[in-house]
Amino acid sequence: MSDVTPVDAGLFASLDPPRLLGSRCGECATVVFPTAQSCPRCSRAAMAPHALADRGTVWSWTVQGFCPKPPYVPPVDGFVPFPVGYVDLGEVIVEGHLLVDRALLEIGTPVRLALEPVRTADGDEVVTYAFTLDEEAA
Ligand SMILES: [Zn+2]
Numbered sequence: 001m002s003d004v005t006p007v008d009a010g011l012f013a014s015l016d017p018p019r020l021l022g023s024r025c026g027e028c029a030t031v032v033f034p035t036a037q038s039c040p041r042c043s044r045a046a047m048a049p050h051a052l053a054d055r056g057t058v059w060s061w062t063v064q065g066f067c068p069k070p071p072y073v074p075p076v077d078g079f080v081p082f083p084v085g086y087v088d089l090g091e092v093i094v095e096g097h098l099l100v101d102r103a104l105l106e107i108g109t110p111v112r113l114a115l116e117p118v119r120t121a122d123g124d125e126v127v128t129y130a131f132t133l134d135e136e137a138a
Contacts, residue, residue, distance in 0.1 A: 007118060007126040010035055013051035018113050020129060022092060024050035031091035053089040054113040055134055061085030061098055061105055073119050087111055087131050097130040110137035 006012050011034070013021040022033035026046035030039050033052060038045045067079040083098040083105055097116060098105060111131040118128050 004115065005124070005126045007120070007128045011129065013049065015115065015127070017054065018115050018129065019054055020052040020094065020113065022050045022052045023047035024091075033092050033094050052092060052094070055137065056087045056089040056094075056111060056131075058098070058100075058105060058107055058109040058111060058131075059086040059088040059093050060107060063102070071121060073121055076119075085131075097128075099130045099132045101133070104133060104138070110134035 004015055006015065010021060013019040020033060021035055022031050023035040024031045024047065025039040025042060025044065026048055027044045028039060028042045030041040031050055031052070032040060035049065036047055039047060061083055062085065063081050064084050065081045067074050083100065083102055084095065085098050085105075086093045086095050098111065099114060099116065100109065100111065110133070112134040114130050114132045115127040116130040117125060120126055
């Protein structure tokens with residue numbers, strides 16, 4: 001895992017195991033993702049780095065049916081529609097690619113955070129985050 005480069009340096013609190021980096025307000029405990037300088041609830045600039053939970057449940061989902069605009073880079077074999085959704089991590093809801101069989105997807109499906117290799121427009125191999133079925137909770 002040591003040679004893995006995140007697509008964005010500020011995206012992860014750690015890569016092994018993968019944990020997303022959010023911010024938590026020291027005044028009102030609001031958690032946001034991605035990180036923020038000031039709190040969207042109380043407006044105080046009291047945000048501190050906060051590793052998000054790596055397990056959650058599907059809050060809502062849909063199928064991305066057309067190729068997204070850049071900076072999205074389609075796979076070498078061409079674009080294939082894929083499920084995306086909002087995942088409730090308890091403290092915050094995060095949008096992401098769902099690497100889950102559509103037949104198993106429903107609101108409440110347990111998922112866990114995973115790394116997904118992607119290519120940048122320059123052809124570099126990097127990783128972003130996605131969610132896979134949480135086999136232990138399913
Ligand atoms: Zn706050």
